[in-house]
Amino acid sequence: MLKKFEVQCLELLGQIPKGKVTTYREIAKALDSQAYRAVGRAMARNRDLVVVPCHRVVCSNGKVGGYANGIDQKIKLLEREGIPISREKVVDLKSVLYRF
Numbered sequence: 001m002l003k004k005f006e007v008q009c010l011e012l013l014g015q016i017p018k019g020k021v022t023t024y025r026e027i028a029k030a031l032d033s034q035a036y037r038a039v040g041r042a043m044a045r046n047r048d049l050v051v052v053p054c055h056r057v058v059c060s061n062g063k064v065g066g067y068a069n070g071i072d073q074k075i076k077l078l079e080r081e082g083i084p085i086s087r088e089k090v091v092d093l094k095s096v097l098y099r100f
Contacts, residue, residue: 002045005031009042012100016056019082020098021090023060030100036060044068056081062093 002010009027016022024039043054049068055077059065064085067074075085084091 002042005033005035005038006042006045009039010046010052010054013052013054013056015100016053016098020096021056021058021078021083021093022098022100023058024065025060026097026099027057040065056098058090058093062090064088064090 008031012022012027012030024036024043027039028034028036039057043057044066046052046054046068049055055067055074057065064071064074064078071088075088078090079085083096090096
């Protein structure tokens with residue numbers, strides 16, 4: 001059973017369009033929180049990867065971060081959506097960053 005905070009995190013993901021990413025920090029800020037790690041745990045508990053696009057959440061420094069199906073799969077998904085990745089990092093994060 002997901003906690004209320006986790007549900008709120010996952011609900012925000014529906015707002016992120018293809019071709020954009022957000023960060024754990026941006027999600028926490030949107031929920032008036034500083035619980036960045038709790039946001040990461042919410043992403044890890046996402047069991048509907050096809051519908052809830054948690055692959056669009058990256059670290060504040062641009063690193064792609066973790067993914068239930070592995071980092072390589074996350075990178076493939078992001079690149080298919082037009083997000084440039086180099087050395088497991090989003091290239092020019094500011095240009096593709098989605099803020100709530």
